[in-house]
Amino acid sequence: MTNDTPNRILGLLLVLPALAVIVLLFVVPLASSVVGAFRVNGGFGFGNFIKSYELYTSDIIFTVVIVSLSTLLIGIFSIAIGGYLVLGENPRAVAILRWLYRWPLFIPFIVVGQVLRTFLAKNGLMNNILIEVGLITPLQATSFLDWRGIVIAFVWKQTPFVALLVSGAMAALDRSTIEAARNLGASRLRILIEIVVPQVATTLMVGLVLSFVTMMSVLSVPLMINAQSPTMITADIAFRINAYGDYGVANALGLISLVASGCVGWFYLRQTLRERA
Amino acid sequence: MSAEGFLRVEDVVVGYGQLDILKNLSLSIRKGEFVALLGSSGCGKTTLLRTIAGFNKPKSGSILVNGRDVTQQPPDKRGMALVFQSYALWPHMTVAQNIGYGLKLRGMGRAEIASRVEELQILLGLAGLGQRKPAALSGGQRQRVALGRALAIDPEILLLDEPLSNLDARIRLKVRHDISALQKRLGITAIHVTHDREEAMVMADRIVIMDAGNIAQQGTPEEVFNRPASPFVAAFMGAENVVALNGRAGGGKVRIEPSAINAEADLPLNGRTLVDGAYEARFRAEGAQLLADDGTTRPAGDALDLIGRVEAASYPGGTWRHSVRVGDDVLLVDAPHAFGQGEAVRVRIPAENLFIFNSQGRMPGRPQQGSLNEGGAARVLEASHA
Numbered sequence: 180m181t182n183d184t185p186n187r188i189l190g191l192l193l194v195l196p197a198l199a200v201i202v203l204l205f206v207v208p209l210a211s212s213v214v215g216a217f218r219v220n221g222g223f224g225f226g227n228f229i230k231s232y233e234l235y236t237s238d239i240i241f242t243v244v245i246v247s248l249s250t251l252l253i254g255i256f257s258i259a260i261g262g263y264l265v266l267g268e269n270p271r272a273v274a275i276l277r278w279l280y281r282w283p284l285f286i287p288f289i290v291v292g293q294v295l296r297t298f299l300a301k302n303g304l305m306n307n308i309l310i311e312v313g314l315i316t317p318l319q320a321t322s323f324l325d326w327r328g329i330v331i332a333f334v335w336k337q338t339p340f341v342a343l344l345v346s347g348a349m350a351a352l353d354r355s356t357i358e359a360a361r362n363l364g365a366s367r368l369r370i371l372i373e374i375v376v377p378q379v380a381t382t383l384m385v386g387l388v389l390s391f392v393t394m395m396s397v398l399s400v401p402l403m404i405n406a407q408s409p410t411m412i413t414a415d416i417a418f419r420i421n422a423y424g425d426y427g428v429a430n431a432l433g434l435i436s437l438v439a440s441g442c443v444g445w446f447y448l449r450q451t452l453r454e455r456a
Numbered sequence: 457m458s459a460e461g462f463l464r465v466e467d468v469v470v471g472y473g474q475l476d477i478l479k480n481l482s483l484s485i486r487k488g489e490f491v492a493l494l495g496s497s498g499c500g501k502t503t504l505l506r507t508i509a510g511f512n513k514p515k516s517g518s519i520l521v522n523g524r525d526v527t528q529q530p531p532d533k534r535g536m537a538l539v540f541q542s543y544a545l546w547p548h549m550t551v552a553q554n555i556g557y558g559l560k561l562r563g564m565g566r567a568e569i570a571s572r573v574e575e576l577q578i579l580l581g582l583a584g585l586g587q588r589k590p591a592a593l594s595g596g597q598r599q600r601v602a603l604g605r606a607l608a609i610d611p612e613i614l615l616l617d618e619p620l621s622n623l624d625a626r627i628r629l630k631v632r633h634d635i636s637a638l639q640k641r642l643g644i645t646a647i648h649v650t651h652d653r654e655e656a657m658v659m660a661d662r663i664v665i666m667d668a669g670n671i672a673q674q675g676t677p678e679e680v681f682n683r684p685a686s687p688f689v690a691a692f693m694g695a696e697n698v699v700a701l702n703g704r705a706g707g708g709k710v711r712i713e714p715s716a717i718n719a720e721a722d723l724p725l726n727g728r729t730l731v732d733g734a735y736e737a738r739f740r741a742e743g744a745q746l747l748a749d750d751g752t753t754r755p756a757g758d759a760l761d762l763i764g765r766v767e768a769a770s771y772p773g774g775t776w777r778h779s780v781r782v783g784d785d786v787l788l789v790d791a792p793h794a795f796g797q798g799e800a801v802r803v804r805i806p807a808e809n810l811f812i813f814n815s816q817g818r819m820p821g822r823p824q825q826g827s828l829n830e831g832g833a834a835r836v837l838e839a840s841h842a
Binding site for chain 1: 509511530531532533536537538540541542544545546547548557558561562605609
């Protein structure tokens with residue numbers, strides 16, 4: 180007993196710095212912004228949420244739809260990339276893809292936004308190329324700098340991240356599970372869908388959940404590509420704070436994105452728990 | 457098409473880059489035969505199996521099934537099913553889904569698949585486990601699921617890649633018999649890769665011993681055990697005691713000249729081709745008798761006497777195992793009762809248990825450390841006792 184007490188205090192002292200960092204830099208700001216979301220004119224109420232609902236309902240739906248669509252596309256592309264890396268039979272093509280696909284990982288979101296702004300504009304590089312090649316006439320050229328631009332930016336930037344996780348998990352699979360399916364006559368597409376993807380489903384889900392949360396918090400891309408209405412929640416939060424100093428509505432919008440991210444996290448947790456059972 | 461050569465491997469060369477693993481290997485297997493490919497790690501036995509299965513493409517040579525050239529065919533067009541060493545069961549599918557997957561790929565109806573899977577589960581003793589996932593099965597059950605998945609598609613040829621190596625020793629003994637009984641019952645042609653000599657002996661109709669990408673010898677278990685064609689095969693089949701002798705061959709006999717370690721002996725050649733000169737003689741610990749050295753110069757009957765001194769004795773069960781120093785070599789010899797340390801003894805090896813070969817190049821190394829293959833290069837022998 181007498182021996183235990185100093186040890187216990189020492190243990191607490193060792194944990195204290197890490198605990199303090201988490202409490203001061205994470206828990207306190209989060210709690211204050213959650214509380215702030217309900218603070219209206221010195222009292223508490225749902226005023227900020229009502230205002231958010233009145234002003235930004237379309238932006239909230241826009242954000243959730245865009246991020247969900249991007250997540251879906253990221254999933255499809257990263258499965259395709261990982262699948263080709265693990266099942267591809269042309270060693271040179273596999274090597275080139277392996278070298279190429281990771282590049283966007285090293286490019287910041289703001290640069291992605293800038294690059295795509297010049298690429299996707301009405302008189303941007305993409306339309307110029309399409310006109311040169313003769314696929315479209317100058318009159319048909321349209322700007323992609325709307326929701327499509329945001330989706331393209333998100334997918335372009337986040338696919339490598341998920342593909343990195345997924346292809347790693349695919350490479351770690353027991354190769355003989357793939358060969359066993361080939362031995363029985365499964366095509367490569369069937370092997371990918373029926374044998375490979377189910378075995379890496381957990382990794383894929385983790386990658387997609389992390390991507391979803393990342394995309395929910397990106398401010399630079401909607402500001403660069405699509406500053407008009409409807410836009411994403413992040414742009415609205417920045418606008419409320421910078422233009423009006425309105426922290427109440429900003430906090431309410433923040434809480435709404437937190438709830439959206441939380442839903443995805445909850446869905447993922449429920450899925451993994453069910454698989455373990 | 458005759459039953460002879462149902463599966464034929466002809467002059468196959470397989471390699472990765474510059475390195476050839478299989479060098480002009482040919483093998484012919486009868487319909488319904490159970491063949492074991494036996495060899496140490498890296499001898500090419502798994503490469504040969506994977507080449508037959510279609511997972512390795514040979515650089516040259518061909519593979520024929522029932523007269524049909526399948527060399528360029530994908531794995532599923534060869535009428536073969538492979539059971540993997542790791543079982544390779546799909547963890548996200550149930551036992552029934554694993555077994556039925558090949559049938560589903562063939563477009564068979566759901567009810568038909570269910571009845572065939574049920575049938576196989578009963579055949580393999582997996583009844584009632586259909587809805588379990590592989591993770592909830594024991595090693596032996598997983599092994600049977602893997603076997604069921606392979607058998608479900610009714611293959612003409614069953615390929616087994618060390619299917620027992622992940623099972624613990626007691627289950628392995630039972631599964632050995634289960635697999636060979638099943639193979640006989642279904643009349644299926646089977647090729648079994650193993651590094652376990654006893655496993656090959658018990659299960660196979662014919663043993664193909666491989667060494668460095670070539671077939672060192674093939675024959676019935678009895679043939680390869682009792683008439684090894686080379687020092688490598690003799691060593692691999694357990695004749696790890698090796699002594700150097702000199703002698704002359706002629707008139708159906710070989711005369712072993714006396715030396716510091718052995719008495720003179722006349723032994724029948726029994727069809728062996730030996731020339732005069734240096735010999736390498738091999739025998740098993742259980743193939744020799746241990747006698748007190750009573751000064752007798754010639755053994756009665758056809759046998760060779762070695763003169764030595766007991767260094768140690770141990771009791772592994774059944775008989776006493778002695779290490780006996782004979783000249784510079786230490787030999788292992790079994791005897792029903794223990795001899796004392798330092799006792800002068802004779803190691804008497806009956807002619808039928810003594811495998812004599814002309815020495816090639818260097819003198820044989822110590823059996824505990826290595827053995828000579830036909831080319832004369834020393835290589836480490838993978839000793840495996842189940």
